Amino acid sequence: MTGRLKTPLLGPFLAPQPGPKMLGPNERLDTRMRRYPHHQEVDVVVVGVGAAGGVLVQRLARFGLSVVGFDAGPFWDVERDWVSDEKGSHKLYWNTLRITGGPNPITLGANNSGKGVGGGTVHFAAFTPRFHPSDFMEHTLDGVGVDWPFRYETLKPYYAMIEREMPVAGPARYPWGDPHGYPYGPLESGEYANLLVRGCSRLGIRAVAGGPIAINSGAYGDRPHCIFRGFCLQGCKVAAKASTLYTHVPDGIANGAEIRDRCMVSRINLGKDGLVNGVTYLDPDLKEREQKAKVVLVCGYAIETPRLLLMSSCPGHENGLANSSGLVGRYLMVQSANVVMGRFPGLIRQYKAPPANACTEEFYETDHTRDFARGFSIQTVGPLPCTFAKEMLAAKGAWGWGMRKVMMDYNHWAAFGLLGEILPHEDNRIDLSDEKDEYSLPAPRIRFELHENDKKMIAWAVPRIEEIMRAAGAEETAQEPRYAHLIGGCRMGVDRQTSVTDQFGRTHDIPNLFCCDGSICPTQGAANPALTIQALAARTADYLIAQRDLVLQKKKAPLDEPPMRPDLSPPGTLTRGVPPRLNKRRR
Amino acid sequence: MAEHLPINPRTGEPLPPRPQPGYYPDFSTLDQQAFWDAATREVVLKRVTDIPPIRFFAHDPALATALFDRILPQDDRDPDHRIPILNYVDERLSEGVSDGYRYAEAPSDAECYHLGLRGVESIAQSLHGTSFIQLGSREQDEIILSLRDNSPPAGEEIWSRFPAVNFFELLVTDAVDAYYAHPYAWDEIGFGGPSYPRGYMRLENGLAEPWEADEQRYDWEPPPTSLSGSYQPLAGLIPEHARRRQGGTH
Ligand SMILES: Cc1cc2nc3c(=O)[nH]c(=O)nc-3n(C[C@H](O)[C@H](O)[C@H](O)COP(=O)(O)OP(=O)(O)OC[C@H]3O[C@@H](n4cnc5c(N)ncnc54)[C@H](O)[C@@H]3O)c2cc1C
Ligand code: SF4
Numbered sequence: 001m002t003g004r005l006k007t008p009l010l011g012p013f014l015a016p017q018p019g020p021k022m023l024g025p026n027e028r029l030d031t032r033m034r035r036y037p038h039h040q041e042v043d044v045v046v047v048g049v050g051a052a053g054g055v056l057v058q059r060l061a062r063f064g065l066s067v068v069g070f071d072a073g074p075f076w077d078v079e080r081d082w083v084s085d086e087k088g089s090h091k092l093y094w095n096t097l098r099i100t101g102g103p104n105p106i107t108l109g110a111n112n113s114g115k116g117v118g119g120g121t122v123h124f125a126a127f128t129p130r131f132h133p134s135d136f137m138e139h140t141l142d143g144v145g146v147d148w149p150f151r152y153e154t155l156k157p158y159y160a161m162i163e164r165e166m167p168v169a170g171p172a173r174y175p176w177g178d179p180h181g182y183p184y185g186p187l188e189s190g191e192y193a194n195l196l197v198r199g200c201s202r203l204g205i206r207a208v209a210g211g212p213i214a215i216n217s218g219a220y221g222d223r224p225h226c227i228f229r230g231f232c233l234q235g236c237k238v239a240a241k242a243s244t245l246y247t248h249v250p251d252g253i254a255n256g257a258e259i260r261d262r263c264m265v266s267r268i269n270l271g272k273d274g275l276v277n278g279v280t281y282l283d284p285d286l287k288e289r290e291q292k293a294k295v296v297l298v299c300g301y302a303i304e305t306p307r308l309l310l311m312s313s314c315p316g317h318e319n320g321l322a323n324s325s326g327l328v329g330r331y332l333m334v335q336s337a338n339v340v341m342g343r344f345p346g347l348i349r350q351y352k353a354p355p356a357n358a359c360t361e362e363f364y365e366t367d368h369t370r371d372f373a374r375g376f377s378i379q380t381v382g383p384l385p386c387t388f389a390k391e392m393l394a395a396k397g398a399w400g401w402g403m404r405k406v407m408m409d410y411n412h413w414a415a416f417g418l419l420g421e422i423l424p425h426e427d428n429r430i431d432l433s434d435e436k437d438e439y440s441l442p443a444p445r446i447r448f449e450l451h452e453n454d455k456k457m458i459a460w461a462v463p464r465i466e467e468i469m470r471a472a473g474a475e476e477t478a479q480e481p482r483y484a485h486l487i488g489g490c491r492m493g494v495d496r497q498t499s500v501t502d503q504f505g506r507t508h509d510i511p512n513l514f515c516c517d518g519s520i521c522p523t524q525g526a527a528n529p530a531l532t533i534q535a536l537a538a539r540t541a542d543y544l545i546a547q548r549d550l551v552l553q554k555k556k557a558p559l560d561e562p563p564m565r566p567d568l569s570p571p572g573t574l575t576r577g578v579p580p581r582l583n584k585r586r587r
Numbered sequence: 588m589a590e591h592l593p594i595n596p597r598t599g600e601p602l603p604p605r606p607q608p609g610y611y612p613d614f615s616t617l618d619q620q621a622f623w624d625a626a627t628r629e630v631v632l633k634r635v636t637d638i639p640p641i642r643f644f645a646h647d648p649a650l651a652t653a654l655f656d657r658i659l660p661q662d663d664r665d666p667d668h669r670i671p672i673l674n675y676v677d678e679r680l681s682e683g684v685s686d687g688y689r690y691a692e693a694p695s696d697a698e699c700y701h702l703g704l705r706g707v708e709s710i711a712q713s714l715h716g717t718s719f720i721q722l723g724s725r726e727q728d729e730i731i732l733s734l735r736d737n738s739p740p741a742g743e744e745i746w747s748r749f750p751a752v753n754f755f756e757l758l759v760t761d762a763v764d765a766y767y768a769h770p771y772a773w774d775e776i777g778f779g780g781p782s783y784p785r786g787y788m789r790l791e792n793g794l795a796e797p798w799e800a801d802e803q804r805y806d807w808e809p810p811p812t813s814l815s816g817s818y819q820p821l822a823g824l825i826p827e828h829a830r831r832r833q834g835g836t837h
Contacts, residue, residue, distance in 0.1 A: 006798065007621040013784060015625035025784065080626055084781035086834070087768035088630040094687050101691030107833045109687030125837045190790050227786025233835050237624065237783045339836055347793025347802060351778055356837065379837055385778050387834030389763035393821065397735065399759045400660060400728070400815020401593070407767065408609050410776040411793060411802065417837045438685075445691070478820065482833055528837070 015080070022079035023246045024239025026222040031254045038289060042066040043552055044544075045279055045293035047265045047308065050119015051530045052517040052537035053299035054244025054252070055162075059541035059568045061257035065548070068258045068291060069249075070281055072304075073116030075261035076245060082235040086386045089234035092116065092123045097437040098303065102428070102447035106334055106483045113301055113486065117261055118245030120301065121530060123233050125356040126214040126241045127379055128168050128531040130159045132177035134365055135525035142366045144373045144453065145423045145523045149494045149503035152178060157564055158535035163212075165573045166242035167220060168531070170211025176361035183577030186210020187217045187226060190353030192414035193380050195344070199472030200360050200378075209358040214242035214531075221572065228353040230382060241354070244534075251570040263289075264439050268296055268312040268321055268513065275554045276321075276513045282439055294552050295544070297505075297514045299537070302332060302486035303430050305519040307444045309490065309500075310432050322490075322507035322515075327500050329430040331491050332446065333524055336420035336458045337484035339381055339391055340465040341413050342474025348414045355382030363464065364526050372456040376420035377526045378465055383415055391415070395478035416469060418461050419484065421526045422454045430489055448483075485529055490519040502559060504543040505536070511556040516540045541568070591662040591724060593807045602807055604665045609775035614800035616773045616780035622798075623781045631781065635770060638671050639678035643697070648673065650704055653720040657727045657815070659762040663807075668771055675765035693749055696757065703754035706742035707734075713741035728814035731755065735821075756821070777802065 016022050021029040036042050043065040046053045050071075057069040073094075076082065083089060094113040100106055114120040133152035138145045156178065163183060170182030186209060189197075193209045200207035210217070215232075216225045226240040239246050249259065262284040269290070271277040278292035298305045306329040310320035320328050359379040366373050383391055389407055392398040398406050433445035450458075458481070466477045493499025496508035505516035518533050542565050547557035566574055592601035607613075617635070620628050644651045652673055661669045678684075680697050689695065694702065710730050711719040719727060733739045737752040766772050773780045779787065779799055787796060795801055809816035 005621060006618055008785075012621035012628075013624050079624070083627040083630045084623065084783045085627055085630055085768070087634075087764065088627070090684070095685050096687065097685060098688040099691050100688045105690055107688065109685075111833045111835045113687075123835065125835075127837060188790055191793055194791060227783065228788070228790055229782040229786050231781075231783070238786075337837065349777075349779070349793045352787040353790050381836040383834065383836060385767040385773065385776060386764050387836070389767050390760055390833060393756065393759050393763070395820060396818040397821050398818055399658060399731070399735070399755075401809030401813050402816050402818055403659060403759070403763065404608075404663075405807075405809070405816070406818075407763075407772075407776050410778060415836075419837065446688075482836070484835075484837055 021075070021077040023250065024078050024223060024237065026224065027239060027246055027250070029250055029253070033253050034256045034258050036066065036068055036258050038291065041278070041292035041294065042068050043293065044295045044297060045070065045291055046297045046299055047279065048119060048298065048300035048304065048517065049117045049244070049249060049259060050114065050299060050301060050517065051121045051244060051533045054118065054121070054248040055534050055537035056297055056299060056516060056541050057257045057259070058248035058252035058570065059538060060544065061252040061255040062568045063545050066256070067252070068260060069252070070263045070265050070279070071117050071259065071261050072264040073262065075117045075259055076122070078235070078237055078239065082237050084229060084231045084234065084237065086234060086384050089123070092235055096439065097435065097443045099433050099435065099443055099445040101445065103449040106446065106448045108446070111482070111484065113303065117249055117259060118243040121243040122235045122245060124530055125232055125381070126354065127356040127359070127528040128163070128166065128212050128214045129361070129527040130177055131525045131527050131532050132364055135523060138374060138523060142373045146493070148522050149492055154561065155532070155535050155539065158538050159531065161566065161569060161574065162531060162534045162538060164577060165247060165569055166214040167573065167577055168212050168214050169217040170213065171208045174208065174212060175206060176364060182211055184217050187213060187215055187357065188228070188353065189357050190228070190350070190382065191348045192350050192382060193358035195414050195472040196358040196378070196380050196416055196468070199468035202471040203468060205360055205362045205468070207358060207360040213354065213356045215354055216240040220576065226354060230351045230353055230355070230384070232354045232356065248570060265308060266311065266439065266441055268298070268308060270314055270317065270321065274316070274510070276510055286439070294554060295512045295514065297516055299517040301517050302489045302519045303444050303446065305515050305517055306430055306489040307432065311442060322500055322509040322513055324509050325497055325500060327491065327498070329489055330426045331424040331488045331522070332428045332430055332448070332486065333422050333424055333488045334448070334483035335422055335485045335524060335526065336418055336454060337482050338418045338458060338462050338479050339415050339482060340418070340462060340469055340477055340479045341391060341395060341415045342469035342472070343409060343412050343476040344414060344474055347411050349411050350382045350414055351384055353382070355380060361526070363461070370460055372453045372460065374421040374423070374457070375526055376418055376457060376461045378468065379417050379419055381415045381417040385410060388413070391480045394480040416465050418458070418465060419526050419528065420457045420461055421524065423451065424488060424523055425449070425451055485524065487518045487521045487524040487529055490515045491522045492520040493522060504559070505540050512551065512554040514540065590812050591660070591810055593663050593809055594811065596806050596808045602663065604663055606665050606668045607771070607774055608663045609777065610802045610804045611774060611777040611800040612803060614774050614777060616770045619780065619798060622785045624783050627781045627783065631770060634768065639674045641674060641677050643677045643680040644673060649720050650708065653727065654707065654758065655762055657724060657731055658758045659766055660813070662810070670766050670769045670771055672762050672765040676761045679761065693753070699749060699754060699757055702745050702748060703757070706739065706745040706751065706754065709742035709745070710739055724812045725814060732814055
């Protein structure tokens with residue numbers, strides 16, 4: 001410290017006074033949360049209050065069902081718990097033991113999954129593109145992967161709805177996939193976004209800046225606009241970046257939902273009738289407790305959802321619940337997410353502004369002049385110093401004086417990320433290891449291997465990104481191989497032999513057990529998944545509500561497309577922003 | 588010791604240690620602490636003032652110290668402004684802070700350190716007949732390079748349990764996670780640091796905020812005795828061995 005302390009006009013910023021939780025600087029969680037007695041059977045238990053779980057809790061509670069949402073992590077008090085600091089944000093990630101292996105082991109923890117109310121939306125970068133229509137039928141079109149049990153048009157109105165609930169900022173016209181516009185104007189760009197646009201433009205590649213990202217470009221209710229502090233991946237203290245923690249969960253609580261945080265669900269319980277009757281969980285003191293429910297929705301994401309089904313094996317379900325297909329835990333996917341870094345003569349200061357800003361989807365679709373199927377996107381990323389140093393270790397082998405030297409040039413570097421589709425393969429999977437995690441539960445074991453198409457795509461894509469970086473003016477490039485975005489593990493489908501759930505996430509085997517989160521996606525295209533995951537959740541909520549009479553009696557309901565319930569959106573969200581065009585659903 | 592100091596490439600003269608190396612002289616993130624939110628201020632100040640004690644490495648801190656002095660040298664910093672890397676690494680290991688995963692068949696991080704330090708010592712003994720800490724910096728760097736290249740000349744029974752290059756990655760990862768989390772390092776590289784609730788307003792062209800500093804470059808080169816100044820990517824296009832503790836990106 002140099003003794004030159006500068007002070008704001010009104011003195012240093014004080015910690016919030018004792019009182020209700022603060023979800024950002026303005027949003028105070030002051031509704032009393034309803035508590036359901038442990039012996040009372042509730043309508044629905046939601047396991048995992050993340051991207052999908054947050055939306056489900058909100059919708060079902062607003063409709064009037066009794067809902068308890070469990071999350072293994074804390075219910076964050078954003079003002080008190082989160083910090084503008086990389087190292088101090090370690091607690092946001094899923095840090096209990098997982099074993100990663102196979103020929104191309106994926107890194108987990110900070111690079112993959114969150115823990116706590118809001119789940120992955122707490123620390124996601126908030127890129128929120130839609131999947132392309134072709135993603136829903138890639139087997140029909142390209143003979144690879146698998147088709148979804150429905151088409152893009154089925155999800156389209158839900159995309160439009162969630163884009164308003166988050167809300168998503170972006171260009172007035174987004175040219176790729178099903179071209180559409182965004183309800184809020186593009187967000188101001190950091191310098192690296194300018195570089196992506198410049199590099200692409202010089203090569204005749206279309207690019208956009210300012211979205212689609214779920215970050216407020218203007219104040220939205222009690223959520224302020226982005227202040228460009230650049231710590232999106234450490235949780236947005238400003239509450240400018242959408243997380244179900246602020247967008248959906250408070251409305252759920254106001255409507256009578258209970259959130260039991262720091263409660264790890266360890267087993268789904270089955271009654272003598274072969275139906276699910278609730279869950280067993282470890283409370284914050286690791287004491288085992290039970291909660292009865294008519295319906296259980298598992299929303300723990302691509303590793304924890306299949307893991308929970310596998311851990312719930314019991315007589316008659318020796319291989320895990322809902323696993324008659326043997327596919328629980330299989331077809332796990334990530335996306336190839338190599339980061340290409342470029343050094344520029346001028347200053348960039350890549351720590352300013354949200355990492356997510358500009359992108360191109362010009363290479364998204366299958367192109368028969370290339371030697372692989374499907375495609376990829378290119379997006380801006382903005383690594384902070386610790387992350388960037390580790391990227392330099394991988395990309396340049398930097399250490400010692402070399403590390404010190406390249407890091408002194410931190411402000412001269414920009415980074416673009418690949419987001420390439422990895423095709424589903426049965427042998428990429430999670431199962432249970434013999435080791436125990438910190439909860440004394442069997443630690444999940446992940447096996448991952450890149451296949452031919454994936455490798456060819458990476459080999460083709462990385463040089464394209466380097467070209468763009470150089471066209472933007474970089475004098476040197478370096479790249480780090482990595483992966484992003486888990487998906488799959490309990491995939492949905494029409495055929496019970498080849499999938500775990502139906503198109504609404506209901507398990508084929510047990511009519512009152514649903515999975516609804518990233519784990520049910522059969523493929524993930526070359527788009528970031530959170531928007532799609534939340535759209536799926538809103539649709540499953542509509543289904544549960546439409547079929548509540550049968551579902552709550554634990555009976556198998558027909559697979560009819562439910563009527564959309566815009567009245568269940570968080571209040572006011574659908575009427576803000578650019579007026580929506582009527583989104584007619586086509587089947 | 589002059590031979591440990593970076594040099595001015597034009598004169599060949601060693602550059603004297605300074606309180607703050609890097610191209611942003613006088614820039615101080617800590618000076619801005621009153622503009623940070625209280626939670627962030629507490630975490631960052633605690634890191635600076637409340638240095639964790641050595642526990643994990645307590646039985647032999649000298650070897651680990653010598654190793655980290657080469658993995659991320661700080662000879663260009665005056666002794667009052669060095670960042671206690673070993674203490675932070677020690678804290679992580681003694682508190683068993685986990686990253687949420689382990690590679691199949693790999694020992695735990697604590698075990699890796701126990702094995703790795705023994706392995707490094709056995710290389711030093713077999714090549715030079717003495718301990719790593721007695722060696723000159725060039726010899727020490729040579730040993731580290733043999734880890735990076737996964738071709739350690741001794742200690743086979745150790746490296747058969749986990750690859751030498753993984754120990755190299757673990758060392759560098761831990762060193763940079765400690766070093767670049769420290770405000771002194773932020774000042775060195777011109778990173779603005781915490782910025783809530785104030786935020787940033789000059790987003791384009793790498794412009795400085797009113798409270799940030801402009802870059803003032805100077806030429807320097809690593810000390811002639813060191814081998815860590817050149818670069819060689821760790822993996823080809825396809826990762827053969829994943830890296831520890833990748834932060835998230837997108
Ligand atoms: C660094 C990073 C950047 C990302 N950037 C983007 C991006 O820009 N755009 C994008 O679309 N996606 C992004 N993602 C991915 C995105 O965060 C996830 O795809 C998404 O959050 C998954 O949603 P989910 O509902 O399936 O699960 P999650 O949001 O992960 O929620 C699962 C929740 O379940 C809880 N849980 C799990 N098991 C149990 C149990 N047994 N008992 C109790 N609780 C349990 C967990 O604690 C967690 O809170 C990013 C991810 C990371 C790590
Ligand atoms: S850059 Fe914007 S969205 Fe990201 S954390 Fe800061 S204020 Fe939130």
